[in-house]
Amino acid sequence: MIISGIQKFSTLDFPSYVSCIVFTPYCNFRCKYCHNSELVIPSEIEKIKNTFIPEEVFFNFLKKRKNKLDGVVITGGEPTMQSDLKNFILKIKKEGFLVKLDTNGTDPNLIADLLENDLIDYIAMDVKAPLDKYKKIIDVDIDTNLIKRSIDIIKSSSINHEFRTTIEKSLLDIDDIMEIGKLISGCMKYAMQKVNIHENVLDKNYHFLGAYTDEWFEQARKMLVDEHYIDNCEIR
Numbered sequence: 001m002i003i004s005g006i007q008k009f010s011t012l013d014f015p016s017y018v019s020c021i022v023f024t025p026y027c028n029f030r031c032k033y034c035h036n037s038e039l040v041i042p043s044e045i046e047k048i049k050n051t052f053i054p055e056e057v058f059f060n061f062l063k064k065r066k067n068k069l070d071g072v073v074i075t076g077g078e079p080t081m082q083s084d085l086k087n088f089i090l091k092i093k094k095e096g097f098l099v100k101l102d103t104n105g106t107d108p109n110l111i112a113d114l115l116e117n118d119l120i121d122y123i124a125m126d127v128k129a130p131l132d133k134y135k136k137i138i139d140v141d142i143d144t145n146l147i148k149r150s151i152d153i154i155k156s157s158s159i160n161h162e163f164r165t166t167i168e169k170s171l172l173d174i175d176d177i178m179e180i181g182k183l184i185s186g187c188m189k190y191a192m193q194k195v196n197i198h199e200n201v202l203d204k205n206y207h208f209l210g211a212y213t214d215e216w217f218e219q220a221r222k223m224l225v226d227e228h229y230i231d232n233c234e235i236r
């Protein structure tokens with residue numbers, strides 16, 4: 001498992017639990033607004049390779065945190081790009097910790113395998129856009145059937161889950177949010193996240209318009225609930 005960083009303590013990232021966070025490098029998306037280039041762009045990843053954390057160092061840390069932490073959040077980059085993710089999770093579970101996985105949903109077979117084997121306690125999947133608008137956001141070609149399959153697998157599982165969308169004015173409008181609502185309708189939780197345009201965004205030439213107002217988000221939340229797509233909708 002390639003670990004590019006560890007956050008030793010978080011009360012925010014794993015709902016209801018105290019966790020640590022494991023960051024993994026490499027991602028198959030290039031979201032315009034992403035500000036984690038050191039976890040996404042191979043030449044940037046190369047520059048921080050000497051700071052990667054060996055797996056045994058992480059497990060030594062984890063063993064000392066029994067009774068202090070409930071779980072481990074595995075995030076990226078895109079964690080499902082790590083070929084030994086399943087083994088890594090098995091080792092964490094063996095130590096008695098809960099696991100939350102953050103994913104962009106491009107590996108439905110792996111997600112299904114992890115869920116069927118009860119290896120995940122919470123899964124958070126990014127839904128970047130309605131399926132026909134994915135490329136506009138992620139700037140690469142992908143088979144969006146993979147995204148649809150991951151959504152369906154997660155929704156039909158009994159695992160605690162959330163879908164989430166980062167919303168930027170020029171990239172998504174209210175109709176797009178309703179389309180996403182249809183796509184994920186019946187899910188346990190949906191989080192609409194206000195974009196944070198950082199100086200390190202991946203697409204430095206794109207003219208971002210920024211985040212919508214609080215009123216816009218409230219209206220979008222109300223429409224999703226009124227249409228009965230989503231019961232539990234958070235604004236972050």
Ligand code: SF4
Binds near residue numbers: 031036104
């Ligand atoms: S924001 Fe997009 S490019 Fe950045 S890590 Fe997440 S999925 Fe990958």
